[in-house]
Amino acid sequence: MKAVRHSEITYDIVALLTLLPTEKGGRQKPVYTGYKPSFAFSTVMQFSGEIELLKKEVLSSGEFADVRIRMMPSSHIRQSLKQGDTFSILEGNRIVGTGIIREVKKKEVTGTNKKVA
Numbered sequence: 001m002k003a004v005r006h007s008e009i010t011y012d013i014v015a016l017l018t019l020l021p022t023e024k025g026g027r028q029k030p031v032y033t034g035y036k037p038s039f040a041f042s043t044v045m046q047f048s049g050e051i052e053l054l055k056k057e058v059l060s061s062g063e064f065a066d067v068r069i070r071m072m073p074s075s076h077i078r079q080s081l082k083q084g085d086t087f088s089i090l091e092g093n094r095i096v097g098t099g100i101i102r103e104v105k106k107k108e109v110t111g112t113n114k115k116v117a
Helices: none
Strands: 002-019 038-040 047-053 064-071 086-091 094-116
Touching: 002 086, 064 094
Parallel strands: none
Antiparallel strands: 002 064, 002 094, 038 047, 038 086, 047 064, 086 094
């Protein structure tokens, strides 16, 4: 086995996020800063991230708000996310909201070593 240098991408995204109404499959309870759903960016793969509400304390089903999303590092996330791209917010396999990217900052994290045969 040899060690291969591996890089991962993380994003800091500002977006307009809309939670689906409860009657359309949305959440029963509101969300707050620190909410950690999964995100899908035009793919079946889901990515982890944490939401910070920017101008609200609480976001309820059927409402929208400006948010900052800090994505967890991933080697599989698209490297070309940009302003205007849309995404889904998921809990498990259930879509509970949607979003549109307003601003994106990409950071590449390198130096993790993975062993391959």
